[in-house]
Amino acid sequence: MAEEGGKGLGLESWLLVALIVTVLMSGTVITLVSAGKEVVFSPYEETEEVTLSYQQITDARSSYGSDEGGMGYSIANTMSTPMLVNDWKEPHRTLLIITAPEKPFDAAEASALHDFVTKKGGKVILASNSSNAQPVADLFGVKYFGDPVVDPYRYYEMQGSDGNPLPSDARRVWAASSLTRNVTEMQDEARQACTEEQVMSRDVDNCRLPVLFHRPTAIQVLEDQAETQRTVSVLAAASTPAFIARADFNPDNIANPVLGDGKTGLIVRMDYPVEGVLDTTVGGGQGQIGVTGSIVFVADHSVFANHMWTWEKAELTGKMQCDSPQYEGRDAATCWTTDSQGIDQGDNAWYGNERYFTALVASMMEHDNTELSAPVAFSFSSFNVVFDESRHVAGALTMPFTEAVGAVVLLTSDGLLKWLIGMNLFALLAIAIMVVPEKENWRHVFDLTRFRERPTKLDPSQYQRRTREAFLSKVRQLHDLTRDEFARKSPAEIMQMVREPRLVELVSSNRVYSSDELREMIPHIRRWGK
Secondary structure: OOOOOOOOOOHHHHHHHHHHHHHHHHHHHHHHHHOOOOOOOOOOOOOOOHHHHOOOOHHHHHHHOOOOOOOOOEEEEEOOOHHHHHHOOOHHHEEEEEEOOOOOOOHHHHHHHHHHHHOOOOEEEEEOOOHHHHHHHHHOOEEEOOOOEEOOOEEOOEEOOOOOEOOOOOOOEEEEEOOOOOHHHOOHHHHEEOOHHHHHHOOOOOOEEEEEOOOOOOEEEOHHHOOOOOEEEEEEEOOOOOEEOOOOOOOOOOOOOOOOOOOOEEEEEEEEEEEEEEEEEOOOOEEEEEEEEEEEEEOOHHHHOHHHHOHHHHHHOOEOOOOOHHHOOOOOOEOOOOOOOOOOEOOOOOOOOHHHHHHHHHHHOOOOOOOEOHHHHOOHHHOEEEEEOOOOOOOOOOHHHHHHOOOOOOOOOOHHHHHHHHHHHHHHHHHHHHOOOOOOHHHOOOOOOOOOOOOOOOOHHHHHHHHHHHHHHHHHHHOOOOHHHHHOOOHHHHHHHHOOHHHHHHHHOOOOOOHHHHHHHHHHHHHOOO
């Protein structure tokens, strides 16, 4: 019977109080920790602060999406772990863009991205100038050096907001970049600039485009980890004398390694053939087709930033074309139109990195897959471009909520939906706690705070009978017999099923076994039938 007397708060009430206190404390701590950290490289962050707006990738999102002038891809973002990429719908028609990872990947996330590319036919662009990308790069046999590249021959000039030239900086590297082929294997076609018509028709095998980098590091394909099934292409590289500023910016310092001709990679592409992917085939039915999984490693995260994406904003932030007077009089440095291995044919002006990276994504997608249904292949809205925001440090106010719903909001670009899901989860949890009925003490079957022995112990005299019954049950199940069928078996038939002498004696004789003998018998029963 329940104890009489005054009652304090019940268990469910205490749980509700603890939940509210925990949420408030967690939100306060995370807010304090993340305070002062601005959101950068976000495809959705809109801000009136000019400098910060140039560091977002909202223009890249518009270029790939259905906005006016965009390519028409379905745009989404993921705030959750990359471990879930293989659960996405039609991964072979999905490209994941990871820019500026501010926190490293763990082993499980890196492995999931590797499987996404090599087993599911997914597409990935990973742009970073730090070692945070290294766990993923390790699985593909690529090394991120982490320190900046200094190229005394291939760097671009800039001017300040006042129109005066900024000091030359050999860390502002440019590259004449291929889209599909190893740049070191191209011949005279490497001098040809890709036209807008070639980009639109995806005929970009025999041309190149200029790409500007802000502060790239170096990436290198490790030859001892080469895979035979894949195609590896160094799409862009620094000049041969370029070095990695590991110690300082002195080219004569032996602590600053020089990787050699074509080894100081800036953009590396890897393509993997993947068979047996289910999709709409030619003719309209569902079937298995072959696709190409692709991953592109970029040595700089700023290639997608607004200030590098279009010429309008690049010009406002001081970037200059090769015909600028500021390039005149430089000692050995060249521009992409004057370098001996540059682009000197066709319209070789730099229009921002938009032209190159939109053409690159189009070449990675399955638009030219002859096994894929034409209405699907030619419809850009059937393909997805997903921006990964799970690697970024969120804002001070939104971080508590984005962390809470990170595993729930997998593919959504709707900010309102993120908040709605978070509030619903909190409300459901609170309601679930409050509706649990208050049980009276006398109804409790057990109490976790106290240890009690069993109310009745098993009679030792029953050990032998229970052992025999357990063994006979195993015999019956092994021979796939019902209880009635087994009951109709004669003792001789049962002994024929058992066969092992010691166990035959257990089920057929009236011998009384000691506890030690029964303990010795149990391993024989376990091994029997295997």
